Amino acid sequence: MWLGNVIQGDLGTSVFFRKPVLSVIGDGAETSILLATMTMFWIVLFGIPIGILSATRHGTWVDQVTSGGAMLFASVPTFWLGLYLILIFSVGLGWFPSSGFPSLSDDGGVANLRYLILPSLTLAAPNAALIIRLVRASMLDVAREDHVRTARAKGLHPAKVAIRHVFRNALIAVAAAFGFTFAALVSEAVVTETVFSLPGIGRLVVQSILRRDYPVIQGVILVIVILYMVINLLVDLAYARLDPRVSLK
Amino acid sequence: MSALMTFLAIFRGRKLATAGLIWLCIVAFAAIAAPLIAPFDPFEFDPVARLSEPGTPYLFGTDHFGRDSFSRAIYGARMAVMIGLGSVFVALSIGGLIGMLSAYFTRLGHVLMRGVDVLMAFPALLLALVLMTLLERSVTNTIIVIGIVYATTTARILFGMTLKLKGEVFVDAAICSGAGHSSTLFRHILPNLISPLLVQASFIFAFAQLQAAALDFLGLGLPPEVPSWGNMLSEERIYVTRAPWLLIFPGALIILSVFSMNLVGDAMRDSIDPRFKDDIAGV
Numbered sequence: 001m002w003l004g005n006v007i008q009g010d011l012g013t014s015v016f017f018r019k020p021v022l023s024v025i026g027d028g029a030e031t032s033i034l035l036a037t038m039t040m041f042w043i044v045l046f047g048i049p050i051g052i053l054s055a056t057r058h059g060t061w062v063d064q065v066t067s068g069g070a071m072l073f074a075s076v077p078t079f080w081l082g083l084y085l086i087l088i089f090s091v092g093l094g095w096f097p098s099s100g101f102p103s104l105s106d107d108g109g110v111a112n113l114r115y116l117i118l119p120s121l122t123l124a125a126p127n128a129a130l131i132i133r134l135v136r137a138s139m140l141d142v143a144r145e146d147h148v149r150t151a152r153a154k155g156l157h158p159a160k161v162a163i164r165h166v167f168r169n170a171l172i173a174v175a176a177a178f179g180f181t182f183a184a185l186v187s188e189a190v191v192t193e194t195v196f197s198l199p200g201i202g203r204l205v206v207q208s209i210l211r212r213d214y215p216v217i218q219g220v221i222l223v224i225v226i227l228y229m230v231i232n233l234l235v236d237l238a239y240a241r242l243d244p245r246v247s248l249k
Numbered sequence: 250m251s252a253l254m255t256f257l258a259i260f261r262g263r264k265l266a267t268a269g270l271i272w273l274c275i276v277a278f279a280a281i282a283a284p285l286i287a288p289f290d291p292f293e294f295d296p297v298a299r300l301s302e303p304g305t306p307y308l309f310g311t312d313h314f315g316r317d318s319f320s321r322a323i324y325g326a327r328m329a330v331m332i333g334l335g336s337v338f339v340a341l342s343i344g345g346l347i348g349m350l351s352a353y354f355t356r357l358g359h360v361l362m363r364g365v366d367v368l369m370a371f372p373a374l375l376l377a378l379v380l381m382t383l384l385e386r387s388v389t390n391t392i393i394v395i396g397i398v399y400a401t402t403t404a405r406i407l408f409g410m411t412l413k414l415k416g417e418v419f420v421d422a423a424i425c426s427g428a429g430h431s432s433t434l435f436r437h438i439l440p441n442l443i444s445p446l447l448v449q450a451s452f453i454f455a456f457a458q459l460q461a462a463a464l465d466f467l468g469l470g471l472p473p474e475v476p477s478w479g480n481m482l483s484e485e486r487i488y489v490t491r492a493p494w495l496l497i498f499p500g501a502l503i504i505l506s507v508f509s510m511n512l513v514g515d516a517m518r519d520s521i522d523p524r525f526k527d528d529i530a531g532v
Contacts, residue, residue, distance in 0.1 A: 013454050068265065071515075075455070077462045078502040080482060083489055091490055187374030191463050199485035205375070209382045221379065224371050 002230040006222065011054050012215035016208070021219035024204065031200035033118075035123065036185060039222055042124035043181070048174075050128075051135025055170075057161050058140060067136060073129035073187070078188045079125035082122040123188055127181050131174065138173035142166045174245045179228075179235040186224055187197060266516035269509030270319060276506055279326040289317035291324045291476045302494065309498045311312050312485055321476040322498055328477035329506060332392055336457040337450045339396020345446065347400070348407030352415060353434055362408060373456075374463055381469045391470050395460050399453045410445060414438050430500045435441045444521045451514035455507045462503055478503050 005012065014024050054066040090096045097115050142148065143166050151165045152158070185203070193202035201220055208216040260267045279286060288306065294314045303310040309318035322391045347365060351358030368376065377394050378466040384390040414420060415438070464470030465479025466486075471478060485495040 019530055072508055074505070075480070075504050075511055077458075077459055077466075077479075077503055078498065079463065079466045079486075080496065080503070083482075084487055084500075085494060087489055087493060132495055183372040186372040187463075190378070191466060194467060206469075207306065209378060209469065212382075217379070217382070221371070224375065226370065227372055228372065235327065 012219065013215055014208075014216045016211050016213045016216070021215050025201060025223060027220055028199060028204045029232075031191065031193070031198050032202065035116055035120055035189065035200060038120035039123040039127070042120055045130040046124070046129030049058040051132040052139065052162065052167060054132060054136045054141035055143070055166075056158075058143075063136075067133060070132040071127040073125050074133075076126065078122060078126060078191045079195045080186045081125055082119070082192055085118045085122055086196070088097055093218040116198075116215060119192050119198060122195070123185065123192045126188065130181065130184070131177070132175050135167075135170060135174055138170040139166050141173075142198055145169075163206065171204055172239065175238050177241055179232040182231045183228060186228070206230060250347070259415045259516050263516050269512035273513065274510040276326050277330060278439075279323050280330040283323050284321065285329045286320075286323050289320040290487040291316060292474070302492075303498075309532065310492065310494050310497055312481070312488075315433065316493060318481070318498060321481055322502060324476040324482060325478040325502065328388070328471065328475060329503075332395065332477075333454040333457050333510075335389075335392035336395040336399060336461075337417045337453050339393055340399035340453050341446060341450060342362055343396065344400030344403030344463050348404040349434060349442075349516065351404070351410035358408070362404070365401050368397075369405070373398050374460060374500055375462060377464060378469060381464065386469065386472045388471055391461060391464060392453045395457045395464075395491070397458065398460065403449060403453070406449060407446075410442055411438060425472070441456065444517075446518045448514055448521055451510055451517060455510035455514065457512070458503060458507050470489045519527045 013242050014021050017024050044132065050066055050070075054070075058061045090097065139162075146160060148165050150154045151161045156165075189200065190202035190205055192198075193200040194206055197203070202225075205217065205220050207213075208220070260270060294316060311317055311430065312321070335387060341400075347361050351361045351365075377398050380394040380397065381390070384394065387498070420433060420437060423433050428437065444469035460469055461477070462482065465477060466483045468483065471477050471480055473484065481499040482496055482503075489496055
């Protein structure tokens, strides 16, 4: 019954909002998508360069500090980090708003993105930490291979070797991890959106669970699981493009 | 005794991991001896001393009911260890069994591993949330739910490792000399998986702490009166501007414990059988 309706685009009606589930989810989609995009931006901005730095300075104090720091950040509960960011940057310094998110179409337009800076940083911290460790590990793996030794023996500049020969190959493993990162992002977004009271899908899940609004819970989970599968499929396809040795057959 | 010596040898020359191990021993000691160490009753209200600052006699200050934060943190160590060990036990026994049986009996594996795939399509915390809505808030249920979430990854990992071992000559030899299925699986294959299982256990222990804290924070984990680090954070978060110390201590305890467990797990992973190194996903 339910499945048949789902195929026709009808996820049922929310018990709490008395609106179709699809439109309830749609209301939260803007916030969640913007939050995810900004988070991904931070992850790439911090995760990849720091990972490369850590791998190229392998064994030095730079490496020890960055990989130790990455593991430390992966050990911090998301909501705790969020609370302290609010305390420091919203309450203490007053730089960013502490909670909520008006739509981009409301007053303020693009400037409203500042509401998402602290949440996206909170969300990015543990995931960027994972990417740092992953970039480092896979670059160190690749650095042991013969073609890297050849490149170095040819007299190429070490930075060029690191980027062109090592990082490009390491990217394959990193790309594969983005499916996993998405799952982590969804999990932690549930918590982050609750801390920052963002009107996104993550908070919708928690509130619906507390309200026992089963049609919404069911609908959101279906949407997330489908999204997760699509992303994993895209990752697999990207994998084949990045690495010619992988064949999809 | 010799097993203990081999274990300790892992930490030679690893200062950070050794510090982690020492911290975990302190937490374990606090968990066991909680009633002896805690200076106050963690449940007793002292309305006069509400939200008092850290100092004497309240080392970590008091919460909004006037309960001693330090005593609650000590009892929280007990919950942390229980949640950690409990979820490791559930994850390894269910996930381990599914993974090993699936790899050994190929046909059964097709069915079981597809079930695991379905559960793995859910992001971890979401799966935990969904399961918690079906159950009541209690310590046992939290342990079971977190255990099931990590049973899926454990099943995957053990499936891969058992498949590798199944092709080895010693397994053929065991079968040729008349070992039955259970003897092959549990007496010949399982002992080879003990050390990777221990590494996996250490990472599950660490992740379980973060998951439990997140569930507590969302109000879907342990019952609110239970003194756990996650509950302490969750209950006192509205007082963060008035009494920031109430969140610093439990938060620091969670971070230190998870960090230490990850360090120990990392050190252990570096020293295990290289065949399995790529199978185990840590932080």
